[in-house]
Ligand code: SAH
């Protein structure tokens with residue numbers, strides 16, 4: 228086996244888009260110190276797992292990979308393995324007991340110390356760097372990006388919301404926004420490099436507030452869209468309480484801001500939303516949806532749902548089904564509740580919905596949402612949609628895959644187009660998750 232140089236690294240990323248963006252920051256930081264990316268974990272001298280703690284199976288998933296790494300370590304005694312991201316931030320030094328393969332731990336705010344952690348590991352001792360740093364936004368670091376079409380741009384980190392079920396405030400720390408001018412500077416560079424899509428990222432992207440001048444997310448989104456007039460601009464994830472009239476107006480006014488809002492609701496019952504500490508009622512959520520739909524024509528909405536949170540009764544579950552049937556989201560991420568130690572819910576409530584009930588409710592939610600998505604996608608047959616081509620389709624290089632402004636996946640005949648092209652596509656058929664079509668004759 229070729230074991231590659233001890234100065235080569237490989238990052239395996241789990242979790243949300245913030246974690247993917249952080250892996251780009253870690254790559255840039257390591258490269259600044261003379262490390263270089265390895266082709267695969269088999270050839271790397273340093274392997275980093277960037278981990279997610281949001282649901283229960285998070286630790287199981289990395290345990291499996293760590294077993295594989297232990298095998299690699301038997302063959303390459305110099306291999307260094309680090310676990311970064313949300314799981315070690317949450318489990319602290321206990322992590323070392325999960326696998327003897329782990330040499331060091333690094334939390335989301337300590338990536339600047341990775342080169343020195345690696346050096347210390349080389350001199351023999353296991354290391355952990357897990358401090359929070361509420362000032363850290365990794366300003367001045369140009370993240371390494373995969374691909375040349377679509378780029379993530381983190382604009383804020385952390386979360387102050389304390390939803391009762393959620394571990395993120397404990398893994399990511401206090402909310403902090405990147406300076407307005409540095410976001411615009413990054414967007415300018417991406418435009419110059421030819422990127423066609425820019426996605427602004429934050430756990431609560433629409434609670435963005437520039438520390439220097441107090442400008443809000445509506446102002447940022449507007450400015451980004453003007454800086455990148457030829458690119459599509461997206462953003463995720465929004466919190467319902469921070470959907471303002473100004474934000475909705477900005478999305479409607481700027482043609483290159485995609486007409487799509489991912490707006491997690493979690494439950495259709497106000498009683499559950501209060502237990503979850505979401506900070507709004509279901510009536511208020513419905514009002515936000517009405518505002519969005521009245522201002523942004525053709526807007527696509529998607530959401531997150533949790534089935535079986537503590538204290539959820541059958542009537543609450545029915546309200547979630549009613550909400551899905553009324554709002555008709557384009558798509559949804561749907562989960563059953565799992566307790567995360569240390570969260571408000573874990574400390575205060577009993578996880579009292581039996582697993583079979585959680586799973587049955589989740590299945591009802593998934594079945595309903597799939598039928599809504601299928602209907603909406605069927606209705607798109609015969610229409611013409613603008614697609615940003617991203618890559619070859621998985622099935623055939625004769626077809627390209629891309630997305631509509633509403634984030635629907637479209638597979639279409641290539642007809643000489645390339646990834647990065649904006650193509651007007653006539654939709655000819657659909658499943659519940661994909662539209663299929665061909666480029667319109669121009
Ligand atoms: N603010 C981020 C939250 C990231 S977590 C966002 O809104 O995207 C993403 C989703 O995971 C949440 O919206 C929620 O639906 C789900 N989730 C979080 N904690 C959970 C838990 N303990 N059990 C099940 N699902 C959970």
Ligand code: SF4
Pocket residue numbers: 386387388389390393394395396430431466
């Ligand atoms: Fe978690 Fe709620 Fe913050 Fe989202 S808003 S990261 S769900 S605490």
Ligand code: F3S
Pocket residue numbers: 241242243244245246278279280281312313394395398399
């Ligand atoms: Fe997971 Fe951390 Fe993101 S817990 S969802 S990787 S913020």
